[in-house]
Amino acid sequence: MPEPPTVRIPKDFLRPGPPRKDPVRTVVRTVGEVLITLGLVTLLFVVYEVYWTDLISAGKQRDATSALDNQWKTKTEDAQRQDHFTGLGEGDGFAKMYIPSFGADYHFTIVEGTTEDSLEIGPGHYTHTAYPGEAGNFAVAGHRVGKGAPFNDINLINSCDAIVVETQNNWFVYRALPRAEEKAGWAEGKGKEAQCKGVSVLGGPYKNLVGQQIVSPSEGLVVAPVPGSSTAPSAGEQAALMTLTTCHPRFSDKQRLIVHAVLVKQWAKDSTKPNWTPPELKETA
Structure with a gap:
């Protein structure tokens, strides 16, 4: 019998074909790549917002402090030790703020205005409010994260903690008011502490005022x-x-987050004692 014809199978036919794509794996891989990308973008944003803007603001704060120091050295002192805040422009420094309970190194120059540019320099004064030492409400805004974060820890301010404000001619000592839970029995309790001298539960139109509160952004x-x-x-x-x-x-x-304090003391500067500072600055933690 004749031999059957030889059947030649193409070599390519014997090779395995490309693996079939698993749609589930494809979706998981794609989602993973997207999440990794988003994570990197978020990390870069956090680094920029928290660290890089801090460095930029630190430089602007140093410049503002240096300019204020030079101004105080060259500006004619008021014989009555009165401070004058006329002619301030947006972003101009006019006072310094210390919170001793945050440590001896906590101090910032306060600038005029609360625009984004001003707050990149440091704490900013609400222009329609009172100035240091004046009757009324001396109100100051500050960032909590990034851009120097001067108010990062103001939630840690306790009742009676000092907030010291330095101007060209004076030192003003404000102390945080009692918190809501402290108002009842204040005079018989914490109000007796030496540090709380001058701090009381206010009455009259201020009867609802507390040392710390959280409000909505619309509560101007x-x-x-x-x-x-x-x-x-x-x-x-x-x-x-x-x-x-x-x-x-x-x-x-x-x-x-809002902190309210009341003025309890004023120290007039003495030109013969240029290095003198008020004792309240020693109330460090």
Whole structure:
């Protein structure tokens, strides 16, 4: 019998074909790559927002402090030790702020205005509010994260903690007011401590005022002469307050954290003692 014909099978036919794509693996891989990319972008943003902007603001703060120091050296002192805040432009430094409980190295130059550019320099004064030592409400805003973060820890300010403000001619000592839970029994309790001298539960138009509160961003009245009220007090009952405002919680602007303090003491500077500082600056933690 004749032999059957030889069947030649092409070599390519014997090679395995490309693996079939698994749609589930493809989706998982794609999602993973997207998440990694988003993570890197977020990390870069955090580094920029927290660290790089801090470096930029630190330089601007040093410049503002140097300019203020030079101004105080060259500007004619008032014989009555009165401070004058006329002619301030947006971003101009005019005072220094110390919070001794945050450590001896905590100090910032306060600048005029609360625009984004001003707050990149340091704490900014609400231009329509009082100035240091004046009756009314000396209100100051500051960043909590990035851009120097001067108000990062103001939630840690306790009642009676000092907030010291230095001007060309004076030192003003404000102390944080009692918190809501401390108001009842204040006079018999913490109010007896030596550090709390001059701090009391305020009455009259200020009866609802507390040392710390969290509000919505629309609550603009927290910097009013009577915080939380649109009614101006009479000259005889007007207190001298200081209010600090910042975003809350950290890394968010959904709310505002507010600290209220009252003026308890004023020290006039003595040109014959240029290195003297008030004893309140020694109240470091």
